[in-house]
C-alpha cells in the first residue's frame with residue numbers, strides 16, 4: 278500500500294496537469310459570461326460543462342480513495358489473522374431491508390420533518406410581517422388600541438399557529454423516529470444473535486466473545502443513534518436548504534447558478550474525506566471492540582486472574598488496548614474536525630464570491646441592492662445548514678461503519694444448517710456409530726491433521742472408552758460426533774446414515790448427551806439448569822432426574838433448595854455439585870447416546886465416587902462413549918480404543934490389551950498415564 282499510494286497520486290496529478298489549461302479556460306470563460314451575459318441556453322450548457330468536469334474529478338478521487346480504503350482493510354484483516362472474516366460492508370439495500378417493516382413510521386417521520394422545516398422557513402417571513410405591522414402602528418401614533426390590536430391579531434395568531442404546529446410536528450417526528458430506530462435496533466440485534474448462534478464452531482475458534490458482544494451492543498447502539506440523527510437533522514437541514522435555494526432562484530437565477538456550480542467541489546471534498554474517515558472509523562471501532570474483549574476476558578476468568586495475582590498485568594493490557602483505541606478515536610476526531618473546518622472555510626468563501634458576483638450584477642443594473650441583501654441572508658441560511666450537514670456527515674460515517682460491522686456477521690452463512698436433514702424415528706434408533714476412513718483437520722489449522730484414515734466402531738448399547746496420550750484427538754472424536762466439525766474425507770455414520778444427512782437440531786437436542794470435564798451452568802436456579810436438558814419436562818421429572826444424579830441430597834441442604842441461584846458459570850457450587858447437576862440435566866434429556874468427556878477427572882475421590890454412582894445409573898441401556906484417563910472409569914468398558922498417530926491403533930477389552938506385552942495401552946497403564 279505504501280508504494281501504490283504515491284503512484285496513484287502521481288497518476289492523478291499528471292491527469293490533472295494535462296487537463297488544467299482546458300479547465301482554466303472553461304472556468305474563466307464561464308465566469309466572465311455569467312457576469313456579463315443574460316441567462317440563455319448556451320450559458321446554461323457552459324455551466325453544466327463546468328459542473329460535469331468537477332464531478333468527473335470527484336469520481337476519480339472517489340475511486341482512488343475507495344481503492345486505498347480497500348487496501349488498508351485487507352491489511353487490517355491480515356493483521357488480525359482472520360482469513361475467513363468476510364468484508365464489513367453496509368449497502369443501501371441492507372438499510373432498506375431493515376427499514377422495510379417500519380416504512381410507514383419512516384414516511385410519517387419524513388413528512389413531519391419536512392413540514393416542520395417548511396414551517397421553519399415560513400416563521401421568519403411571518404415574523405417579518407408582524408414586525409412591519411408593529412412598525413406601522415408605532416409610526417401611525419394613533420391611540421386607538423382596539424384598532425391596533427385588530428391589525429396585529431391575525432399576524433400574531435398566524436405566528437402562534439405556526440409555533441404550535443411546529444411543536445406538534447417536532448414531537449411527532451422525534452417519536453416516530455424513536456419507534457423506527459428502536460425497532461430496527463431490536464431486529465438488528467436479534468438477527469445478529471440468531472446468526473451468531475447458528476454459525477460454525479470454527480467461527481468461534483477465531484473470535485473473542487467480548488468482540489461479539491461489542492457488535493451486538495455498542496455497534497448496534499451507534500448505528501441506531503446516528504441513523505436517528507441523520508434522518509431527523511439531515512432531513513430538516515436538506516429541506517431547509519432546498520427551500521432556501523428556491524428563494525434564491527426567485528431572487529436571481531443567474532446568481533443561484535453561479536453559487537450552485539461549486540457543488541461538485543463540495544462533493545469532491547466530501548468524497549475524499551469520507552473515504553479516509555470511513556477507514557479510520559472502522560479501525561477505531563475494531564480497536565474499541567478489542568479493548569472491550571480484553572476486559573470481558575479478564576472478568577470471565579476472574580478466578581484465574583486472582584489466583585495468579587495478574588490484576589496489574591490485566592490492567593496494563595486493558596490500558597494498552599484503551600490507549601490505542603483512544604489514539605484512533607482522536608485521529609478520527611481530528612479528521613472530522615478538519616472536515617468541518619474546511620467546509621466552513623469553503624462556505625464562507627462562497628459568501629464572498631456571492632458578494633463579488635452580486636456587486637458586478639448591481640453595477641450592470643441586473644440586481645437591486647435589496648435583492649442582494651435577501652440573497653445573502655438566504656445563502657447564509659444555506660451555509661448554516663451545510664455546516665450542520667458536515668457535522669451530521671461525521672456522525673453518519675461512524676454509524677455507517679458500525680452498521681457494516683453488525684452486517685459483517687449477520688450476512689455470514691453457516692456451512693452446517695440446523696434445520697436441514699432427516700430424523701431417524703425414535704423406535705428404530707439403535708445408536709450404532711462408525712467412523713469410516715475419516716481424515717480431519719481443524720479449519721483454522723489446515724496444516725495440522727488430527728486424523729488420517731481413522732476407523733472406529735462404537736456398537737449400539739455398549740460402553741466404549743477412548744484413551745491415548747494427550748492431544749491425540751480424543752475430544753475431537755466427540756466434536757465430530759456432535760457435528761461441531763465435519764471430516765474433510767471419509768464419513769461418520771449413525772445406524773448406517775451419514776451424519777451429514779441427519780438433522781443437526783435433532784442429533785444434538787435429542788440423540789446425544791454430553792457431559793464434559795468442566796460442566797458450564799447458567800447463572801440461574803438449580804431447577805432451571807436441570808431443566809435445560811428438556812425444557813418441557815414436568816417438575817416431577819426434574820425431581821426424579823435430580824434424585825438419580827445424587828443432586829437432591831445436597832440441594833435439600835440449601836435454604837432456597839432448587840431455587841438456589843448458582844452464580845455465573847455455577848461459581849457458587851463445588852466442582853462435584855456442578856458435575857452432578859450436569860448429569861441430572863443429561864438424565865432429563867434421556868439421550869440414546871451419551872458422551873462422557875473426562876467427566877470425573879477434575880473431582881476429588883469422594884466427589885468422584887458420588888458422581889460415578891450417578892453416572893452408572895445413566896449409562897444403563899445406552900451407547901456410551903467415555904474419554905478418560907482413569908482406570909476405574911475405563912476398566913468396565915466393553916471396548917477400549919487407543920488413539921495415537923492420527924488413528925485408532927489398538928482395540929480390545931482391558932484384559933485383552935493388558936495381556937499383549939507390546940500394547941501401548943499397557944504402557945500407558947504402567948507409566949501411570951492411566952491410573
Ligand SMILES: Nc1ncnc2c1ncn2[C@@H]1O[C@H](COP(=O)(O)OP(=O)(O)OP(=O)(O)O)[C@@H](O)[C@H]1O
Nearest residue numbers: 482719721722727746747748749750751752753754
Ligand atoms: N478448536 C481447535 N482448533 C484447532 N486445533 C484444535 C482445536 N481443538 C483441538 N485442537 C488440536 O487438535 C488436536 C487434538 O485435540 P483434542 O482436544 O482432541 O486432544 P485430546 O486427545 O482430547 O487431548 P487431551 O487428552 O489432552 O484432552 C490437538 O493437537 C489440539 O491442539
